[in-house]
Amino acid sequence: MRILVVEDEQKAGDYLRKGLTESGFVVDWAQTGPDGLHMAQSESYDLIVLDVMLPKMNGWQIVQELRKNQETPVLFLTARDEVEDRVRGLELGADDYLVKPFAFAELVVRIRTLLRRGPIREAERLDVADMQIDVLKRRVTRSGHRIDLTAKEFALLHLLAKRKGEVLSRSLIASQVWDMNFDSDTNVVDVAVRRLRAKIDDPYASKLIHTIRGMGYVLEERQ
Structure with missing residues (x-):
């Protein structure tokens, strides 16, 4: 399974890429919003792990663009923990929302659950x-x-x-x-x-x- 991680923090990105690779996934990593969107639109991924606060283009904008023409499951992984943020993320088209700091085991379980389930879109x-x-x-x-x-x-x-x-x-x-x-x-x-x-x-x-x-x-x- 191939996963795209869009995360601007070097330490967090290294941690996610290393951990997910060790868990059996093929992982690509983008560090800016535009790079993440370009990779998501030009390559084929089974799932996207997406931060909200990104340089040049935030996660909200990325998922809005993606949902215009693709159904790839998206899991928001972000420090934004307000209920309004979670509601917004899911309403914009994300399939799951996990708040930092997080247990890596939980992230892997959520990813595998989404991959088994496939994309589920809420009515617009x-x-x-x-x-x-x-x-x-x-x-x-x-x-x-x-x-x-x-x-x-x-x-x-x-x-x-x-x-x-x-x-x-x-x-x-x-x-x-x-x-x-x-x-x-x-x-x-x-x-x-x-x-x-x-x-x-x-x-x-x-x-x-x-x-x-x-x-x-x-x-x-x-x-």
Whole structure:
């Protein structure tokens, strides 16, 4: 299996190339964004390990370009550990996201899992009733009207829409959107849902977010 590593730090790049080679992979290494994109587009790789903060062209831009015409699995390996960064990376088309510092054994397991699974693309657009969610542009409209959401509100709506018709518990929502364990004494999920409803439901006759008492929330169209 042939892997492209795009990493600008010399020490990290040497470590990744040496470790992955010893794990049985053929490894190429690019140290700038443009070089990484050129190699990814001109050569055939089974997987790309991609940093975010790169010289001249960042990882976000690289994966956006790649997803225009290829499905090669991409694993972001970066020190950017905010939930918003992980959500953004996956929404732009990455298949996995691992934060530095990391255990090398975990990186190898994730790579092998992706190689077995093959590329899986999330939908670039989600439709629920008269609401459209443009995942790449992070834009939401309902009945043709633009709805401005914060990063957290968008992440919450995206999660609900991806799992349309499925009841999501507060614990699951808290872990996925805030990367936190849900505390029953904390109403952060309920407050966030209330704010989201005020934007996407309150102005419209048909409501899309529904409370399932004692269980959680579901996004679906109801007659």
